[in-house]
Amino acid sequence: MELLEPTREAFRLLLTGDAQLWYIILTSIWCSLAALLLISPPAIAVGFVIAKVTFPARRTLVVLIQALLSFPTVVVGLVLYMLLSRQGPLGFLRLLFTPEAMILGYMLIAFPVLVVFALAAVQGADPRVYETARGLGASRVHAALTTLFEVRFGVMAAVFNGFGRVVSEVGCSIMIGGNIAGLTRNIPTAIALETSKGEFAQGIALGCVLIVVAVGINAALAWAQGRGGLE
Amino acid sequence: MRLLVCFCLSMASAISCFAGDDVRLATTTSTENSGLLKVIVPLFESKYGGKVRVIAVGTGAALKLGENGDADVLLVHARPLEDKFMAAGFGSVRRDVMYNDFVIVGPKSDPAGVRNMRDIIAAMKKIAGSGAKFVSRGDESGTHQMEKRYWKEAGIGARGDWYLSAGQGMGQVLNMAAELAAYTLTDRATYAAYKYKTGLQVLVEGDPKMFNSYGVIAVNPQRHPGVNARGAVAFVDWITSAEAQRAIAGFTINGVQMFFPTASSRSSLSSILPLAAALERSVSAKGPTFFNRPSLVSRY
Amino acid sequence: MSDWLFAVEGLDKRFGDRVLFKDASLGLEAGSGYVLVGPNGSGKTTLLRIVAGLEPADGGRMALRAQSVRAPDYPESWRRDIVYVHQQPYLFRTSLQENLGYGLARRGLPPDDRRARVHDALKWAGLTASIKVPPDKLSSGEKQRVALARARVLGPTILLLDEPTANLDGVARKQVLDLLTELCIDNHTVVIASHDPEIIRLAILNRVRVSGQRITVDE
Numbered sequence: 001m002e003l004l005e006p007t008r009e010a011f012r013l014l015l016t017g018d019a020q021l022w023y024i025i026l027t028s029i030w031c032s033l034a035a036l037l038l039i040s041p042p043a044i045a046v047g048f049v050i051a052k053v054t055f056p057a058r059r060t061l062v063v064l065i066q067a068l069l070s071f072p073t074v075v076v077g078l079v080l081y082m083l084l085s086r087q088g089p090l091g092f093l094r095l096l097f098t099p100e101a102m103i104l105g106y107m108l109i110a111f112p113v114l115v116v117f118a119l120a121a122v123q124g125a126d127p128r129v130y131e132t133a134r135g136l137g138a139s140r141v142h143a144a145l146t147t148l149f150e151v152r153f154g155v156m157a158a159v160f161n162g163f164g165r166v167v168s169e170v171g172c173s174i175m176i177g178g179n180i181a182g183l184t185r186n187i188p189t190a191i192a193l194e195t196s197k198g199e200f201a202q203g204i205a206l207g208c209v210l211i212v213v214a215v216g217i218n219a220a221l222a223w224a225q226g227r228g229g230l231e
Numbered sequence: 232m233r234l235l236v237c238f239c240l241s242m243a244s245a246i247s248c249f250a251g252d253d254v255r256l257a258t259t260t261s262t263e264n265s266g267l268l269k270v271i272v273p274l275f276e277s278k279y280g281g282k283v284r285v286i287a288v289g290t291g292a293a294l295k296l297g298e299n300g301d302a303d304v305l306l307v308h309a310r311p312l313e314d315k316f317m318a319a320g321f322g323s324v325r326r327d328v329m330y331n332d333f334v335i336v337g338p339k340s341d342p343a344g345v346r347n348m349r350d351i352i353a354a355m356k357k358i359a360g361s362g363a364k365f366v367s368r369g370d371e372s373g374t375h376q377m378e379k380r381y382w383k384e385a386g387i388g389a390r391g392d393w394y395l396s397a398g399q400g401m402g403q404v405l406n407m408a409a410e411l412a413a414y415t416l417t418d419r420a421t422y423a424a425y426k427y428k429t430g431l432q433v434l435v436e437g438d439p440k441m442f443n444s445y446g447v448i449a450v451n452p453q454r455h456p457g458v459n460a461r462g463a464v465a466f467v468d469w470i471t472s473a474e475a476q477r478a479i480a481g482f483t484i485n486g487v488q489m490f491f492p493t494a495s496s497r498s499s500l501s502s503i504l505p506l507a508a509a510l511e512r513s514v515s516a517k518g519p520t521f522f523n524r525p526s527l528v529s530r531y
Numbered sequence: 532m533s534d535w536l537f538a539v540e541g542l543d544k545r546f547g548d549r550v551l552f553k554d555a556s557l558g559l560e561a562g563s564g565y566v567l568v569g570p571n572g573s574g575k576t577t578l579l580r581i582v583a584g585l586e587p588a589d590g591g592r593m594a595l596r597a598q599s600v601r602a603p604d605y606p607e608s609w610r611r612d613i614v615y616v617h618q619q620p621y622l623f624r625t626s627l628q629e630n631l632g633y634g635l636a637r638r639g640l641p642p643d644d645r646r647a648r649v650h651d652a653l654k655w656a657g658l659t660a661s662i663k664v665p666p667d668k669l670s671s672g673e674k675q676r677v678a679l680a681r682a683r684v685l686g687p688t689i690l691l692l693d694e695p696t697a698n699l700d701g702v703a704r705k706q707v708l709d710l711l712t713e714l715c716i717d718n719h720t721v722v723i724a725s726h727d728p729e730i731i732r733l734a735i736l737n738r739v740r741v742s743g744q745r746i747t748v749d750e
Contacts, residue, residue: 086410087429096410097395128621131585135615136634137685139607146633150624174399178407181369181396193398196288197371198295 003201010205020181024206025213028186031099032167035106040159043111047118047158048144052130062119068112073105074171080105081175097178102186105172110162117161121154122147156225160218167214187213251281254462257294257302259373260400262445263287265331265420267490271478275469281462289400290372297321297448300455304463305448306470309373313446322448324464326471329479329490330444333377335435336405336422337363337414345414351438356385362393364413366404369396377443378416405431418443423484444493447471470494536561536596536720537582537613537689542746543590543602544577551577553744554591559689559722564715566731567724569741575724576618578741579691582722583615595688611638612688618697620678622666627653630666630677634685648684655713656680657706672703679710683719690714692723696730 013021050062082088084096095101129150133143148155170188177184179193187210194203262268263285272283286293286302290309296302298321306328307313317325335345335354343361345354358365359382367389368375382389395413397404401421408415409431422433449467452460469475471494479490535558542555551574559565567575580586582593587603594600595609614634622630631652632645640648653659656676661669669677675695682690695711696704708729715721715735722739723730731738738749 097407126621128617128619129623131615132617132621132623133633134585134610135583135617136637136681137610137614138633138637142637146623174403178395178403179398181398183395185398189398193370196292196398196400198289198291198293198298200295 003204006199006201006205007208010202010209014209021209023182024185024187024190025209027099027184028167028188028210029213029217031102031106031186032163035103035166036110036159036163038103039107039110040114040162043114043162044118044148044155044158045144047115048122048148050115051119051122052144052147065112065115069116071112072171073109073165073169074175076108077105077172077175080108080172084176096176097180097184099177099184102173102177102184105176106166106169109169109172110166113162113165114158117158118148118155121151121158124154125151152225156221160221163217164214168210251279251462251465252459253281254279254283254304254459254466255286255296255302256283256304256306256466257286257288257292257296258306259290259293259308260287260402261372261374261418261421262306262308264400264402264424265418265489266424266484267420267479267482270482271470271475274475274478275466278469279462279465283466289370290376291370297450300450300458303450303459304466305450306445307373307448308443308445309376310444310446311376312373313448316448321451321454323451323453323460324467325446325448326467327493328445328447328470329476329492329494330442331418331420331490332436333374333416333441333443334419334422334433335414336408336417336431337434338412338430339432340412341432341434343414346434348435349437351381351435351440352385354435355381356387358414359385359387359389359393364393364395364411365389366395366397366408366411366413366415368401368404368416369398370400372401373443374401374416374418377441381416381440401425420484420489423487423489445490535559535594537594539582539588539591539593541591542581542588544574544581544586544588550744552746555744555746557739557746557748559720561720562718564719564721564733564736565723565739566733566736567722567739567741568726568731571726573742574744575741576693578746579615579693579722579724582689583613583691584610585615613691614682614685614687614689615691616678616682616693616695618694619671620674622669622674622677624665624667627658627662627664627666627677631681631684634681638685652680652684655683656710670703672699672706675699675703675707676710679707679714683714688720690719690721692721692725694725694727695723696725696727 010021050058080101081096083090084093084101085091095104125147129147130143133146134140138146168188170192173179173184173186173189174192177186177189179185179189185193187206191203191206194200194206258268268285272285276283286296288296290307290312293302293305293307294312294316297305297316305322313325316322335351337343337345342363343358345357348354348357367378395407395411397407401417402425404415405417405422405425407413409429412430414434419436447467447470449460449463450458452458476492476494479492480488482489538556538558540556542552544552567578569575577586581588584605587605589602591602592599593602593605595612598606600606623633628646628649631649635645635648653662656679658673658676658680661673666674666677679692679695692711696707699707711723711730712733715733723736725731730736740747740749
């Protein structure tokens with residue numbers, strides 16, 4: 001199978017601003033970033049609370065959330081579909097087959113990832129951090145923020161992980177978005193389409209584009225992280 | 232003791248040779264969704280004495296599997312692509328098998344007003360002009376190729392907010408059409424078999440241009456020595472045999488026949504003819520057609 | 532309770548089956564220094580943490596000036612007045628200045644004012660030369676000095692120090708002892724838990740014995 005030519009062609013389209021390809025890329029980036037921006041604060045907060053606060057059934061909750069990590073994204077898509085469909089309780093919102101619905105799906109998928117990683121990061125924090133902050137007069141919220149800042153690498157890892165999980169997923173995107181050209185088609189669903197057409201090399205070329213985009217975004221985040229504080 | 236083991240092993244391998252290796256059949260998702268294969272494949276398997284592995288993918292992917300030698304025999308319905316496949320030497324033999332037909336389905340309310348129209352091209356023009364939504368397969372499948380041919384003949388460049396190119400299988404596209412109260416082109420069998428299509432009805436049918444012809448192709452073993460050529464040819468021979476053709480005709484959904492056998496004499500390699508003309512000939516030559524049977528709209 | 536700056540009365544505290552305090556009391560006078568002495572595990576650290584609001588008491592009352600609460604309540608406003616320093620203090624993973632200015636920033640002090648106070652604090656701790664050093668690279672003695680300065684710069688009503696010279700010896704210990712002496716002389720109200728004989732011997736500190744579930748002030 002000839003791989004070099006389709007890959008070269010894919011990057012040529014990328015660099016010459018081919019509208020179709022760029023629309024696919026921007027849909028991927030926009031939906032994934034928007035979802036993460038929206039779900040990160042609540043998810044990280046939940047992770048923090050579970051790590052720091054003892055309450056009944058805490059361990060059960062942790063087990064449940066960790067189990068959600070193994071949940072196939074296509075099932076998330078199916079459940080969301082049942083809710084958003086005309087026949088479903090939220091059908092009146094007419095959200096099905098829109099980018100907004102995909103963002104909603106991504107938020108659900110990223111949530112357990114973010115919680116579990118944030119939880120681990122906070123549990124790994126020095127127990128004196130929170131108390132030191134409180135001892136110096138910080139409010140509970142601010143002491144929490146300071147703690148998260150101290151384990152910021154773990155928290156960033158949580159966000160990177162969440163981003164990776166949603167920008168590469170197909171099952172939910174196709175069910176909820178519908179892979180509609182120019183509207184809800186992102187890179188992974190486009191790859192699925194090319195594969196079903198037998199255009200395997202095209203699929204791989206798009207995959208390479210996705211990797212380049214992902215590297216770019218992660219590099220930008222790492223750069224911002226480095227500028228933000230001392231290593 | 233060792234002699235006994237060797238004897239048993241050689242008998243076992245001889246029997247398995249006799250019984251036949253797996254036949255990998257690549258076909259389209261529409262064909263699989265119709266349920267036809269679930270009925271006829273077991274008939275072949277008992278004759279052949281081996282298993283058939285059905286790989287249902289998009290039309291393009293099915294042909295690609297044949298090109299790569301990852302499938303032994305193909306059952307698809309995209310005549311121009313099949314001809315290209317044969318011309319390139321990827322297949323050793325091709326035969327007509329059957330045809331079914333496409334229909335236009337849409338919302339009960341029929342905003343474009345195409346119900347009961349007999350001219351598919353005029354109906355497509357009307358849908359495009361009405362502003363109602365149309366969902367396309369958008370995946371170079373057999374259905375999509377048909378749809379593109381209609382737009383071309385109607386002189387319409389299908390794009391805009393009303394035209395949704397979904398890039399998915401027929402089932403999902405029907406789903407989408409039901410959800411969005413849109414029109415779409417579908418093969419009758421997939422539509423009949425599909426459960427989740429509330430609100431859709433068959434609105435346009437019967438135009439000879441909507442007939443969809445299926446071909447079976449045995450992958451050329453000279454290109455890929457690893458293919459099960461024996462099994463492939465056995466399948467081709469069987470599916471064009473009188474027994475199989477009867478089984479195909481006997482396959483019904485809700486009591487309605489879905490597929491119409493077209494295997495002619497046992498000569499290999501069909502000639503390349505424009506689709507509509509070939510189908511018109513076979514339609515007028517054979518038995519019940521969609522012209523002279525009662526309207527099926529009310530059934531759905 | 533009215534003369535005391537801070538008082539705790541009828542204090543109960545237990546960890547599981549172990550009773551640490553039963554009906555214990557302590558009063559702190561403004562401007563006085565106290566050193567908590569007692570055997571290991573007697574509750575010196577726990578007492579400091581209860582006063583700091585890091586550990587809830589099981590029973591009793593506490594009062595800061597005129598405000599009195601019943602355990603386990605602890606008013607948020609008290610955290611502005613009462614500052615606690617860990618035995619091995621934690622410095623945030625940021626610059627020295629950010630560490631020193633942390634409490635000031637939480638109290639809403641604008642950056643310019645903060646800068647001046649932080650600079651003074653650095654000088655007081657004798658660490659102006661180490662200004663560029665990442666906090667986790669400092670020695671234990673230096674960290675303790677930063678922590679003391681970080682607490683002092685807030686002008687706390689009550690300063691609670693847990694074993695400030697534990698794990699220190701030689702020059703480092705001397706430097707921290709000097710700072711401690713300054714804190715006590717400066718008319719702060721300081722409570723130090725320690726078994727360092729040099730701290731216990733400091734004349735200006737009142738000795739408070741913590742043992743046997745009770746708290747007693749030595750005369």
